[in-house]
Amino acid sequence: MKIAIWWIRRDLRLDDNHALHAAMRWSDQVLPLYIIDPALTGSAYTSDRRLGFLLGGLALLQSDLATRASRLVIRHGTPFAVLGQIVEELRVCAPAATIRIYAETDYSPYAKARDQAIAATYPLHLVSSPAILPPGAVVKDDGSAYTVFTPYSRRWKATFRAEAVKPLPAPVILSTPAFPESDTLPASAPPPGPEFPPGERAAARRLAAFTEGAEAPIARYATDRDRPDLNGTSQLSPYLRFGMLSPRRAALAAYRAEAEAADEPARRGAQVWLDELIWRDFYITILDRFPHVRGGSFRPEYDKIRWANDQAAFAAWCEGRTGYPFVDAAMRQLRAIGWMHNRARMVVASFLVKDLLIDWRWGERWFMQHLLDGDPAANNGGWQWAAGTGTDAAPYFRIFNPVSQGQKFDPTGDYVRRWVPELSAVPPKQIHAPWQLSAADQRRVRCIIGQDYPHPIIDHQFARVRALEVYKQAFA
């Protein structure tokens, strides 16, 4: 008798699940297990809303398993202790059984240390990865890791063989031991809003809606993706974060959309979206190979930047009252729905780091505390890119102008009006710089600057020069 524990971590799905598949192939019975780890739920990088999304996904997985004659075991505790208990309980119920643990490999420093300690004591088998191509699969000719995205993506595309990828179907039935028992699933965290229903079914629907058919948004992705007012992105990031969607399925959908594209812009759209999936692999690889990025700059010399770190300015940024409408809209969107458009992420990050001279780690932590898709690899990579401290970084002298970014990517101001209602009567021409309205115009649109909406927290032209000085000093 062989019993496999399928230890679920960030692969909350039955479809195309390599860890589950390996567990089934080896064993006679599979015990699906999710461990609610206090080190993760109690961390300063946790979001209650993300926890709610996770719990919603677990509830759906529970019912999906029930329809397959199986069940989900939930346990609270440190993974090492819980796995020890489960193994012990299985040995009592099935003394003759051989037991193994199967899980998908994970690459954050915490996950690697955790798994290494467990593997030293228990038969832990790690398979596959949350990336499409795992760390180590895409390397330079000399075997070293890429630190620039474009050559990485070229090699990635030469390595990935879409025609050879055969997603694994979800099991129809899963034989599961009747013991040990499960804790009840907690309901303490706020459930996600209607924008992001959890679960692999919702993820599959969203992937299909984004990629399938002649009218699919992916066909316009190359241009619409930069427009937060148009919602031209897939909004699949929370599902990829928890593995409610197989990243291989996503990549295959991109290849298929490219093959079936009706015209050149549509083909381009599919290629650009695939690149976004490759960015995800890239940052997973960077965090694996350069784990020091978790606490500091990829380039150590950038740790010498003398941040202003003004608490009041940070609070204004967090709460969306910087006086720059595009920045404020984005920050309010984040708090309202636990997600922010990618173009907006770049702009608010540049504003925090370059205009307010606040340590990028503060922004990184705030994002982790609010994003449904908050992921240590992608979030860290994005922040270091924006701060100019990372791999493949934007040179530090490239500083986003929050007004021209708004005018360019939210030309009618729809995005600003949606999230900053006090500006709703400001004409499109002035909506990204409302302080330029005359006093009479401010009265007419019922938005007095300094009263109904804040003055700009800092003058961008001044801040730009200051940031260049401070960055230059760090290298002197």
Added chain:
DNA sequence: CTGCACTTAAA
């Protein structure tokens, strides 16, 4: 070594 290219912005 040398040229090319860079999730590119601003002027």
Added chain:
DNA sequence: TTAAGTGCA
């Protein structure tokens, strides 16, 4: 068009 910079083939 430039570039306060640099990885990669």
